Amino acid sequence: MGYGIILAAGKGTRMKSRLPKVLHKLGGKYMVQYVLQAVESVGIKESIVVVGNEARMVQDALGEGYLYALQEEQLGTGHAVMTALPNIKDEEGHVLVVCGDTPLIKGVTLQKLWNYHLKTKSACSVLSALLPDPTGYGRIVRKEDDTLLKIVEHKDALAEELALNEINTGIYCFDLKVLREFIHDIKPENAQGEYYLTDMVSLLGAQGLVVNAFIADDFEETQGINNRSQLSLADKNLRMRKISSLMEEGVTIIDPDATYIDQDVIIGQDTVLEPGTFLRGKTVIGSDCIIGPDTDITDSVIGNGCKVNRAVMVEAQVGDLCNIGPFAYLRPGAELGNQVKVGDFVEIKKSRIGDQSKIPHLSYVGDAQVGGKVNIGCGTITCNYDGKKKFQTIIEEGVFIGSNSNLVAPVKLGEGAYVGAGSTITKEVLAGDLAIARGRQVNFAGWAIKKRNDWENEQE
Numbered sequence: 001m002g003y004g005i006i007l008a009a010g011k012g013t014r015m016k017s018r019l020p021k022v023l024h025k026l027g028g029k030y031m032v033q034y035v036l037q038a039v040e041s042v043g044i045k046e047s048i049v050v051v052g053n054e055a056r057m058v059q060d061a062l063g064e065g066y067l068y069a070l071q072e073e074q075l076g077t078g079h080a081v082m083t084a085l086p087n088i089k090d091e092e093g094h095v096l097v098v099c100g101d102t103p104l105i106k107g108v109t110l111q112k113l114w115n116y117h118l119k120t121k122s123a124c125s126v127l128s129a130l131l132p133d134p135t136g137y138g139r140i141v142r143k144e145d146d147t148l149l150k151i152v153e154h155k156d157a158l159a160e161e162l163a164l165n166e167i168n169t170g171i172y173c174f175d176l177k178v179l180r181e182f183i184h185d186i187k188p189e190n191a192q193g194e195y196y197l198t199d200m201v202s203l204l205g206a207q208g209l210v211v212n213a214f215i216a217d218d219f220e221e222t223q224g225i226n227n228r229s230q231l232s233l234a235d236k237n238l239r240m241r242k243i244s245s246l247m248e249e250g251v252t253i254i255d256p257d258a259t260y261i262d263q264d265v266i267i268g269q270d271t272v273l274e275p276g277t278f279l280r281g282k283t284v285i286g287s288d289c290i291i292g293p294d295t296d297i298t299d300s301v302i303g304n305g306c307k308v309n310r311a312v313m314v315e316a317q318v319g320d321l322c323n324i325g326p327f328a329y330l331r332p333g334a335e336l337g338n339q340v341k342v343g344d345f346v347e348i349k350k351s352r353i354g355d356q357s358k359i360p361h362l363s364y365v366g367d368a369q370v371g372g373k374v375n376i377g378c379g380t381i382t383c384n385y386d387g388k389k390k391f392q393t394i395i396e397e398g399v400f401i402g403s404n405s406n407l408v409a410p411v412k413l414g415e416g417a418y419v420g421a422g423s424t425i426t427k428e429v430l431a432g433d434l435a436i437a438r439g440r441q442v443n444f445a446g447w448a449i450k451k452r453n454d455w456e457n458e459q460e
């Protein structure tokens, strides 16, 4: 079904940014990715992305699924389409042209435009919208019979045209043959000295071809992003869409205004999200969990029935029925089994923790393999780094580690072993043994009393 042309070569001067506009992120994804996703959802298999500004960066970000057309100089949206067309092999058919800076556009709306375009047999169908404040957009000027006369850019518009509130959304369907035939007739004779794609409307009209505008049901969807305020509003819009769909699927979200969920996050039924929760990237959360308040989870997987309170997680995996926090930090490669307890001020990195193990307070566990039913006492630290290399700590099933112990890696604690509190373990402890590695206690009878007496005598 036809081709897509996505215009993404502009710099986005009004963003005041080193990043090209279309690579600014909303809801954890690049702006232009939403456009591509909407285009794909209409069944368009082949899209040409017009790149120019930071072309390499845009291509690297979007990957190999698309054809790229390089627009070396950004001479306008019409010029961008001219650049894209040689990539289309078919002679006949239709193309959907979308600006890369309208991330709120939905697939259903593109589908409606496409259907309308085919039904009306138009040479060009423009998606328009009625805006309360049309400032900045190209205005739609209709003929008496309601077909289109032209599109006038804001900067070129006369006072009576500026008063029109039907605007060009920057989304169009074109008959491919007609587009090819007339695109090179566009002239850069306007306020900005650019080749405007919008001039195709009057050009095609002058050839006696049918040009129509189809009004979008929801103007919010069609908003283009040109500056950071619009970026933030669009981000909020996408977030609220995501939150509504999660609530429809049975997730409780206590305060949607204080909950931040990226578009690709998946959450199971009857999970409750408390305020201050950020769920980012490819995070997946099971059913019946309580997440938050004040929790930040990125690219992590959490099972069912977990409680996560005031925690930060990055690329971590958590089984079922785990209890995490408050104030826990799971770093990349942290893998918890089921029913694991990770309490306050515990950091875990690149370590697997077996079922029913407990690390309740003030610990660092890094580069460790921890079996099931292990108890890691308060203040235990894996000393995994010698300043140059990292080493492994192996703690087998059922080990009990007394509080404030240091495990100097590489080291192994065998099944069911005990470590006395305050130990610095540097050698293997065999299964079933007790290790105590600390200075032996020596008591001096009456020493403190004598010392205090000496001090009192000195003062007199």
Ligand code: UD1
Pocket (backbone or CB within 6 Å): 007, 008, 009, 010, 011, 012, 022, 050, 071, 073, 074, 075, 076, 077, 078, 079, 080, 099, 100, 101, 136, 137, 138, 139, 151, 153, 167, 168, 169, 170, 195, 196, 197, 198, 223, 224, 225, 226
């Ligand atoms: C454009 C339309 C305007 C419409 C608005 C909708 C034109 C002349 N104007 O204006 O009628 O109301 O979108 O949001 O088309 N781009 C290129 N190469 C270029 C220039 C632009 O690829 O040489 C890309 C940009 O990266 C951007 C898109 O085209 O993604 C739109 O460009 P922008 O400068 O934002 O156009 P507007 O002024 O918003």
Ligand code: CA
Pocket (backbone or CB within 6 Å): 099, 101, 224, 225, 226
């Ligand atoms: Ca724009």
